Each structure stands twice: as structure tokens, then as C-alpha cells.
Amino acid sequence: MIYRLLTGDDSSAFCHKVSEALSKGWELYGDPAYAFDAEHGVMRCAQAVTKKIDAPYSPDMKLGAQ
Template sequence: MLIYRFLSGEDDSAFCHKVTKALSEGWELYGSPTYAYDAVSKKMRCGQAVTRIVREQPYDPDKKLVDY
């Protein structure tokens, strides 16, 4: 089963660490990163989709994706 997560945050080193941690846990980058200006906080925000293949099992929307 393929599971999908979208990581987002302020465009800073903390976001890079979040993506790096996901990669170290077996997630793979999916597509290109995205960037958008947040007019309220006056900061750039970024996002990156990641996917991971896990053993076949019933999908449970109440289960955290990192627990698959």
C-alpha cells in the first residue's frame, strides 16, 4: 500500500529537518517542493509531498500515517 503525507512549514532549517527526518524513516520525495508567501505572517511557507510503501493492510483514517 502506498501512503502519502504533505509536510509544510515556514521556509527555514526546521522545515528542512522535518523533510530529512521523513526521508530517514523511509519516506520518499513525491514531486517538487512548493512555496507560497503567507501575507499574515509575512513569511515564506513551503511544502513537500512524501510517500512510502507499507505492507498491505486495511486503511484506517484514525491511524497516524507515521504508524503504518
């Protein structure tokens, strides 16, 4: 199992990032998180995703390519 934490501004681009991960076989892990970035005046989002893979984990993996 591999893990990624997707982050970004609360925008359609973030939603597309999560949707793309789901279309590649990643599964949502837990609830999304939101926080206000007062310095930049925007909401920030985070969503954890996991994926079962058939290869052993390596720190050299490019998780976004999985």
C-alpha cells in the same frame, strides 16, 4: 502506499522535518511548493512524501509514526 503533505515555514526546521521523513523510509513525491504568507511576512513550504507499507490503509493511522 500512504501519503503525507509536510508543511511549515521556510526554515531549517522544515528541512529537518523532511529529512526525518526521508530517514524513516518516506520518498519525495513531486516538487516542493513555496508561497508567501503576506499576513505573517514569511515564506511557507510544502513537500509531499509517500511510503509503501505492508498494512492496509486505515484513516486511524498516525502517518507520522509510520
